[in-house]
Amino acid sequence: MAETVVILSELLLVLAISIAVRVVASRIGISYIVGLVLVGFAVAILGIELAIPLSSDLIMVVFLPTVLFQGATEIEPGHFWDNLPFVLVITVFGLPLAILFIGWVGNHLLGFSLLVSLLFATIVYPVDPVSVIRIFREVDAPPRLAALVESESHLGDGFVIVMYTTIVAVLLQTDNGSVGLGTLWSLSDALTVAWDIVFVSLGGLVVGIVSGIAVYLVLRAEEERMVDLLLTIFLPYGSFLLADRLLGVSGVLATVAAGLVIGSYGKRDAIHPDNVNYLENMWDAAAFLISTYLFLLIGMQVSVGELVRHLDLVVLTVVLVLVTRATVVYTLVGALNRASSEAVARNYQHIMVWSGLHTVVPVALVLSLPDGIPLRETLQAMVLGVAVLSIVFQGSLLPYVLRMVIPGSASQYSKS
Template identity: 30%
Template structure:
């Protein structure tokens, strides 16, 4: 009875802490939309600053642990990001994404470790663990930041989000290997490292693919939106847990499952209404978790630890930025030589500076075994570096993009897409007015409504023509959008035939190959 009572008290205390943290997070998020100046700052960064203020007065809402981050928060955030990542765009940027996700992590680990060991005199073991913790750009932070800046769906967004989704698995593998060196559970050899890497990544891809395609075919058998929505949530956690139990990378498995379900399963197994319901559910869940995570990141800071290690944090930040610069510019240069797609230097600059760290780095730092003597210093240094990337890089990436004329281009594209969507919707209304005239309604009413809608269509077209005249580069974007629309029509046709049982699997996109061949000839 005593054990049962104690367990109930723990559950009640945990629930109260969770509700308190959620209430604070949602209140802060609401205030950012009400106060004019705060609207210019991403709400995730405002939450970090509020968390820092709470930590300063020693108010701890919830004790953040690696298990809480890696098992509860991270899987749904990874799934939501990969669900919304377009495979067609990712495939076009696959070589630079893979180069940055694999070799970028190696360069970051070695660069940070070199700076801390050679310059600051930190032990090699601690330097390597800090390097592994900070090697990966964080998908939670990167995705939230870039979407708030309004650049979701662009090539820069695809490169940044794709890299951050895949390099997490690489960083976790590197950290697991390096943490085993001082404990005597791992040996340093190229063969063992490559074997472990292939095993972990291979298991992750295999499990994620099996779960993704399995649920894709399962949802073809019925049309129950709430059940299909629940299946995606269960699949997210099940994929992560099963893969980790098998010795693979749960991060990579969830990303693969999300990519398959978002780009394949949602087409062949879900009708349009269900896709909207599932997408809205994951948008809500990502917002819900992000609000808590970024508040708790700031709330976990121990100021005394930061002050004691201020010099080491400075060396870490400089080493991290230098290693990130080498990885970004060198690997993008190699990518340009290997592919037809060129990454402009201004996009590479944002790719370098926008590589913020976040929850994954904190989870890895908190995972350092207690038996290691420098554990507390490692945690403080990683927390300090993460805060720098979130507050300094996170707050300055938007001005940098404006200075480089990247955000302006994206805002123009967003404005065009909104106008085109409005014109498309108004044309649908006009078609309805002209084709479905009911005898009980006065014909004069129809004429008036048609004139009103035609006037709105003409005004929208005038705005589109003006926008194209002011921004000539918009024309090439419109052509790209139309080509993507044609390829989407082709892909949906294959998916519909699969759903009807007239095809066993989707065919290769003929139109995409033809367009690529035409581009090469040009």
């Protein structure tokens, strides 16, 4: 009983903090989630701890499905298909090249072994979908731009999961990761990893599509509002657990694919129009509340002493990741524009670079590192530092960058 009261009290405290942050953020013109991270960091400085600690499972299993499903249901089908060639090129070619480059630079500049550096790059580089979704909702980004960056962040999940688990497994079998990469992975090993990436990604998409279609058919036969709500709650969590825990494929992509099915077809001809508005409001509120708790906790995870001790490495990593992303986006998108009738404008490319935030998913991955990983505490301190600097630096400036490069956009923060 006492523990329940403590947890309820903490939830109310978080709610009170979020109200204050929301009011102040709207008055001074900063992003709400940036304000939450800053307040969480201030709470960490004061040494206050919550009874519900942030963990990898809490992020991946409890928080992530809600935010991803809600974001996927709002992606317009036309924008998704128009952007798909660009998203695939950036994910299939740009993501592995960026990770290899950051891993190589980290090996030389950060002083990590090559495998540890590659693990760090795999965790820290991929674009985080939760941060992108929330900030793009706040700044009211153009629909195609939002769909482009959000879809990229979703589809990179399969590659990241396979690379992360593969490198972790190798590190646990080596002496501090000091063995060269070439002596560990033959051509057959590389092909196996490539196949695993395809299997995990496509498997997640298939699970999500099948689950979404099944729920879609039930929604067509049932118009009762509470049944619709329960079905849309069951779908993201059910598809995530089925894919991730039972079938060993991407739970994130399963959740996103299920959301795309409901957003593209369910809201159009399976759910009564009155219920659509109700469900959208409920999911908006749920995603908002979860994001509130999540970003506040992320700010609280940062150890001030560890951040100061690794500040030079953290700043170097933030710059390295931003430069690498700029190189990938401008090179690959520019090349594909020459062959596409749906070219991505240069000003959109600027926002794609700047909105590459690295917060929630990197934090979840680094918190799940097993004890035997070399430099585990250092990696956790650096990833948490990068997460905070990324969201505070890039996130706080994103509305102004958006307004500067796309006239008429982000004139003020959304009140929704």
